[in-house]
Amino acid sequence: MSNRMSAELAEHSDTSPTDQEVATRKASSIELHSLHKRFGADAVALDGVDLSIHAGEFFTLLGPSGCGKTTLLRILAGLEAPDQGTLMVGDKELTEVPPHRRSVNTVFQSYALFPHLSVRDNLAFGLKMRGLPAAERDARVDEIAAFIKLGDLVERRVDQLSGGQRQRIALARALVCEPDVLLLDEPLSALDAGLRSQLQVELQRLQKRLGMTFVFVTHDQDEAMVMSDRIAVLDSGNIQQVGAPSEVYERPANAFVARFMGHDNLFPILARDGLRVQSDLGWLELHKHAGQGDAGDCLLVRPETLEIGDVVPEGYNRLAGVVQERLYRGSRIEYVLEVNGQSLMVVASNLGQQVHQAGDAVTISVCPEDLVTVAA
Incomplete structure (x- = not known):
């Protein structure tokens, strides 16, 4: 049985792991310095990326298609070489190290199973x-199968399994070799919404x-916020912001x-x-922590911070609007309001609240502390 997994299993028993076992579980940090990558003369995939990923964190690369997140992941895996820059994993420079000599494994969107x-032969392939x-391979496969809770699936053929089961197998195959870093390239995107939500929680745990x-790649904002310790948002080969999910959502950099x-x-x-500040909504009061945004920058009004109701609390900003659309979302309702000729989205609870209809005139209030200014 491997030291790393032995230590993990010991954590959940009455016996504490030895110092040697705990040491083998030490995670690796990642340092990227001035990474550049082009495909052809004009296609810039990465434009001088600098990034630090802490040891033992769940770090997500988030952005739209073509932003450079998958290229960055492939460079970490050794499947692409940067045109310039360096890659460090722990205290080792891996910039020119081939994939098979890196302690880095990847879980792909397509599962990449045989x-x-x-299932047993798939899990044992890398070993x-x-x-x-053979005896050690079997022991390691049984160990990871128990750890991932694969049950009796290990003797079945992969083509007899569901999408969710295949994704668990792909994850187990990547973990069985005990890499220092696990890369996940949109591994849940092909699953239905319910299963995807379930596996998000399982993967985080x-x-x-x-x-x-x-290191997780996705274009799904909700998925990134649910799973990550920190998020890097990319656009056009550049990192726009790195931070905790709450920071990136509540205080976006631009x-x-x-x-x-x-x-x-x-x-x-x-x-x-x-x-x-004055915007097309009119003049609004800010809190001192709202940011330094000035004319030419932007005012962010998060929809869940707006309240619809006749009573405006003292110190709150007051707006008048008309309901244009009402979107029922189960536990919440989304309203599209017209305010000073502008569309304003409001998210309201559907629990014990008055429901407004299209055409209703409403009063909206927002606390100055909930308004944020961001760079254009």
Whole structure:
């Protein structure tokens, strides 16, 4: 039985792991310095990326298609070589090290399993390529199968399994070789919504139990916020912001990050006078921590911070609007309001609240502390 997994299993028993076992579970940090990558003369995939990923964190690369996140992951895996720059994993420079000599494994969106082989043979494949004896391979496969809770699936053929089961097998195959870093390239995108939500939670819990460094690629903002310790938002080969999910969502660095995180309520600032800003919504009071945005920057009004009701709390900003659309979302309702000729999205609870209809005139209030200014 491997030291790393033995230590993990010991954590959940009455026996504590030895110092040697705990040491083997030490995760690896990642340092990227000035990474550049082009495909052809004009296609810039990465434009001088600098990034630090802490040891043992669940780190997500988030952005739209073509932003460079998958190229960055492939460079970490050794499947692409940067044109310039360096890659460090722990204290080792891996920039020119081939994939098979890196302690880095990848879980792909397509699973990349051998459909004609059994689950056991799929899990053992990497160990066999490394020359491990059959008895040790079997022990490691049984160990990871128990750890991932594969049950009796190990003797079945891969082509007899569901999508969710195949994704668990792909994850187990990547973990059985005990890499220092696990890369995940949109591994849940092909699954239905319910299963995807379930595996998001399972994957996050697994990462915390192992203490391994995970680097996850997705274009799904909700998925990134649910699973990640920190997020890097990329656009056109550049990192726009790195931070905890709450920071990136609540305090986006610029208008691109705000829009990509799903914020539709973004209005150009027309003028600023101390803690008051003018936008197409009118003049609004800010809190001192709202940011330094001035004319030409943007005002962000998060839809869940707006309240519809006749009573405006003292110190709150007051707006008047008309309901244009009402979108029922189960536990919440999304309203599209017209305010000063502008569309304003409001998200309201559907629990014990008055439901408004299209055409209703409403009063909206927002606390100055909930308004944020961002760079254009």
